[in-house]
Amino acid sequence: MPTLSEIRDPFPEMDCRPWPRRLIAAPAWRALVEKLAAGELSLLGLWGEAACVHMAVLEPSPYSVVVASLAAEDGGFPSVGRRHPPAIRLERAIHDLFGLRAVDALDDRPWLDHGRWPVRAPLGAKIPALASPPAYAFLPSVGQGLSQIPVGPVHAGIIEPGHFRFTTGGETLVRLEARLGYTHKGVEGLMAGATLDHAAKLAARCSGDSTVAYSLAFAQAVEAAQGLAPPPRAVWIRALMAELERIANHLGDFGAICNDAAFALMLAHCSVLREHVLRACASCFGHRLMMDAIVPGGVRVDGAEHAEIILRGLVATIRLALPQLAALYDNTASLQDRTVGAGILKPELARRFACGGFVGRASGRSFDARRDLAYAPYDKLSFDVPVLQEGDVNARVWIRIREIEQSLCLIDQILTETPSGDSYAETATPQAGEGLAIVEGFRGDILVWTRVGSDGAVERCHLRDPSWFQWPLLEAVVEGNIVADFPLCNKSFNCSYSGHDL
Amino acid sequence: MRDILLQGFLRSPLTEPRPAADDSELAALSAQLKRGVDKTFGRSLAIRHVDAGSCNACELEIHALNNPFYDLERFGLKFVASPRHADVLLVTGPVTRNMREALERTYAATPAPKWVVASGACAIDGGFYRESYACVGAAADVIPVDLHIPGCPPEPIMLVKGLLALLCPEPANLSILTVPHPS
Ligand code: SF4
Numbered sequence: 001m002p003t004l005s006e007i008r009d010p011f012p013e014m015d016c017r018p019w020p021r022r023l024i025a026a027p028a029w030r031a032l033v034e035k036l037a038a039g040e041l042s043l044l045g046l047w048g049e050a051a052c053v054h055m056a057v058l059e060p061s062p063y064s065v066v067v068a069s070l071a072a073e074d075g076g077f078p079s080v081g082r083r084h085p086p087a088i089r090l091e092r093a094i095h096d097l098f099g100l101r102a103v104d105a106l107d108d109r110p111w112l113d114h115g116r117w118p119v120r121a122p123l124g125a126k127i128p129a130l131a132s133p134p135a136y137a138f139l140p141s142v143g144q145g146l147s148q149i150p151v152g153p154v155h156a157g158i159i160e161p162g163h164f165r166f167t168t169g170g171e172t173l174v175r176l177e178a179r180l181g182y183t184h185k186g187v188e189g190l191m192a193g194a195t196l197d198h199a200a201k202l203a204a205r206c207s208g209d210s211t212v213a214y215s216l217a218f219a220q221a222v223e224a225a226q227g228l229a230p231p232p233r234a235v236w237i238r239a240l241m242a243e244l245e246r247i248a249n250h251l252g253d254f255g256a257i258c259n260d261a262a263f264a265l266m267l268a269h270c271s272v273l274r275e276h277v278l279r280a281c282a283s284c285f286g287h288r289l290m291m292d293a294i295v296p297g298g299v300r301v302d303g304a305e306h307a308e309i310i311l312r313g314l315v316a317t318i319r320l321a322l323p324q325l326a327a328l329y330d331n332t333a334s335l336q337d338r339t340v341g342a343g344i345l346k347p348e349l350a351r352r353f354a355c356g357g358f359v360g361r362a363s364g365r366s367f368d369a370r371r372d373l374a375y376a377p378y379d380k381l382s383f384d385v386p387v388l389q390e391g392d393v394n395a396r397v398w399i400r401i402r403e404i405e406q407s408l409c410l411i412d413q414i415l416t417e418t419p420s421g422d423s424y425a426e427t428a429t430p431q432a433g434e435g436l437a438i439v440e441g442f443r444g445d446i447l448v449w450t451r452v453g454s455d456g457a458v459e460r461c462h463l464r465d466p467s468w469f470q471w472p473l474l475e476a477v478v479e480g481n482i483v484a485d486f487p488l489c490n491k492s493f494n495c496s497y498s499g500h501d502l
Numbered sequence: 503m504r505d506i507l508l509q510g511f512l513r514s515p516l517t518e519p520r521p522a523a524d525d526s527e528l529a530a531l532s533a534q535l536k537r538g539v540d541k542t543f544g545r546s547l548a549i550r551h552v553d554a555g556s557c558n559a560c561e562l563e564i565h566a567l568n569n570p571f572y573d574l575e576r577f578g579l580k581f582v583a584s585p586r587h588a589d590v591l592l593v594t595g596p597v598t599r600n601m602r603e604a605l606e607r608t609y610a611a612t613p614a615p616k617w618v619v620a621s622g623a624c625a626i627d628g629g630f631y632r633e634s635y636a637c638v639g640a641a642a643d644v645i646p647v648d649l650h651i652p653g654c655p656p657e658p659i660m661l662v663k664g665l666l667a668l669l670c671p672e673p674a675n676l677s678i679l680t681v682p683h684p685s
C-alpha cells in the first residue's frame with residue numbers, strides 16, 4: 001500500500017488553502033480508500049462537482065488534512081463506500097445531485113432525491129424527472145414475529161421531519177432504517193453564483209441551531225480562498241459567539257434528554273438557563289441565535305458596550321445553577337435507570353465513522369477541531385476536551401455538562417483577552433481562490449469548502465454537517481433497545497435534519 | 503431535588519406579562535387576519551406544528567414558547583402530537599418538494615374548523631429558498647393560510663402575539679383573556 005506522501009507528491013496541486021488539493025488518478029484514489037478502510041485515515045467529506053469528486057481525509061498524529069480530487073470517467077468514480085461504509089450516503093447524495101455514479105457501490109438507492117424535484121441531477125446534467133416518484137425500497141427484515149412501525153416524516157413533537165422505519169420483535173428494536181432528505185432545500189444549488197453576502201446568509205441557515213458555527217466555517221473558508229485575514233478582534237468575538245451557541249444548545253439538549261425520560265423538571269430549569277443565554281446574545285449581538293453576525297471579513301456586530309458585564313453575569317448565573325442540576329441528574333435514580341446503559345455506541349464504530357462532537361467523545365474518540373486543528377483564537381486559549389468511554393446516553397449527557405463548564409472558562413478567557421480595534425474589514429478587490437475550513441460546532445466538526453470567482457461570487461460551495469457521520473450510527477445504537485427508549489437515544493444524538501439534507 | 507423545588511417556591515415567577523391590548527405588533531397581526539377563531543371555540547386552541555423544511559431555528563424558538571418565561575399554556579394554547587387533535591397548524595419552512603405531500607396530508611388529517619399559521623420568512627414566501635428547484639415556496643401555495651408571523655426566526659414573544667391575535671382577532675377583546683398573571 002502506498003504511503004500518503006506517495007499519493008500526495010506526484011500529483012498536481014491545486015491552489016486550495018490552507019490545505020492544498022491534489023488532482024489524483026484512480027489507482028491513488030483506491031489507495032486512499034484502502035487507507036480509510038484500514039482505519040489509518042478518517043473520512044472528513046466526500047462531495048461532487050459536475051465532472052469530478054472531491055474527498056477530504058484526516059491524517060492522525062499530528063492531525064493534518066488531505067484533499068484529493070478525481071475526474072469522473074464515464075460519469076462514475078470508484079466507490080468509497082464499498083470499502084468504507086461512512087461514505088455510502090455521501091455517494092448516494094452525489095449521485096442524486098450531480099448524477100455521478102459510485103462504481104460498484106453497495107447501495108445505489110436514491111437518498112436526497114425523492115423523485116419530487118422537476119429535474120434529476122439538478123447540479124449536474126439536469127435530466128428531466130420521472131413521471132411519478134418511484135417507491136423507496138426499504139431494507140427487508142425477515143423473521144418470525146417481526147413487525148414494522150413506520151414513523152414520520154411528520155413527528156409527534158416540535159422537531160424536524162424525517163422517516164424512521166422500525167422493525168421490532170416484541171418490544172425490542174431489531175432494526176431501524178432512517179430515510180432522510182425531506183428538508184432538502186437545494187442550498188448548494190442556491191450557493192452557486194450567489195454573492196458572498198447572500199451566500200453567507202444561506203450558510204447561516206444550513207442548520208439553525210449551529211448558525212454561528214456555519215457562519216464561522218463559511219467565513220473562514222472564504223477568507224482562506226481570498227487569502228485574507230479578518231481583524232484580530234473579530235476572531236475573538238467569533239469564538240465568543242461560538243461558545244455561547246455551544247452552551248445554549250448543550251443546555252437545551254440536557255433538559256430535553258431528561259424530559260424524554262419523563263423528568264420534566266430538568267427541562268424547565270435548563271430552558272430557563274437557555275433563555276438567559278439567548279437573551280444575553282440578543283442584548284450583546286442583536287439576535288437571539290446570533291444569526292448573520294459572522295460574515296467573511298469579520299463580524300457585523302462588535303458586541304454592545306455593556307456586553308462584558310452582561311456576559312460575565314451570564315457566566316456567573318450558569319456556574320451557580322449547573323452543578324445543582326448536574327447533581328440532581330446524578331442523584332435521580334429513575335433518570336439514571338433510563339440513561340445508563342441505554343443506546344451504547346461502541347468506540348470502534350465511533351472511530352470508524354470519525355464521528356464528531358459529544359457522540360464521538362462519549363465513545364472514546366478524542367477529536368475536537370478547536371484543539372486538534374487549532375484555528376485562532378483557540379491556539380491561545382486553554383481548555384480540556386472531555387472524553388468518556390461508555391458510549392451510552394448517560395455519557396453523552398455528561399460530555400455536554402463538561403463541555404458547558406469548559407465553554408464557561410473559555411468565555412472568561414475570551415472576555416479578558418479580546419483585543420480592541422476593528423472587527424470588520426471590507427474586501428478591497430475580490431480575489432478568486434479556493435478555501436477549506438473545519439470548525440467545531442456544538443454537535444461536531446463542520447466542513448466547508450468553497451471556490452470563489454474573480455467577480456467575488458461563489459462558484460461552488462459544499463457544506464458538510466457532522467450529522468452525516470452520526471445518523472448512521474444512531475441506527476446501530478438503538479438495536480436491542482426497547483422502542484420506548486428510541487426518543488431518548490435519538491435526543492442524546494440530536495442530529496440535524498436540515499444540516500444533513502441541505 | 504428538595505432544594506431545587508424549595509427555591510422554585512421562594513423565587514418569584516419568571517413568566518413575562520402577556521402582551522398589552524394596545525401592542526402595535528399585535529394590532530398589526532390582528533388586522534392581517536381575515537378570519538379569527540370563532541368565540542364559540544372558547545379560549546383554548548390545540549396547535550400542531552409542521553416543519554415543512556425549515557432550517558430548524560424556527561423550531562428552537564417555538565420550543566422556547568414552552569419555557570417558564572413564555573409559558574404558552576397559560577393562554578390556553580397547547581401543542582398536540584397529532585393533527586387529528588389540532589385546531590391550528592403552525593407551519594414553518596419553505597415547503598420543500600419532498601415535504602409537500604406530507605404537509606397536504608397533515609392538513610387533510612386536521613378536522614375542520616381549522617386555522618393555518620405560516621410562521622417565519624420561509625413559510626411566508628419561501629424566504630431564501632424561493633428560487634430553488636427543491637422548494638415550492640410559500641405555505642399558502644400549498645394550503646390555505648390564515649395568518650403570517652414574520653421573522654427569521656420569529657422571536658417567541660412575536661409567536662405569542664400571533665397566536666393571541668388568532669384567539670382574539672379584535673385587540674380590544676384581549677381583555678377576555680382573564681389569565682391570572684403574576685405581577
Ligand atoms: S424563517 Fe429563517 S429561521 Fe425560520 S426556517 Fe426559514 S431561514 Fe430558518
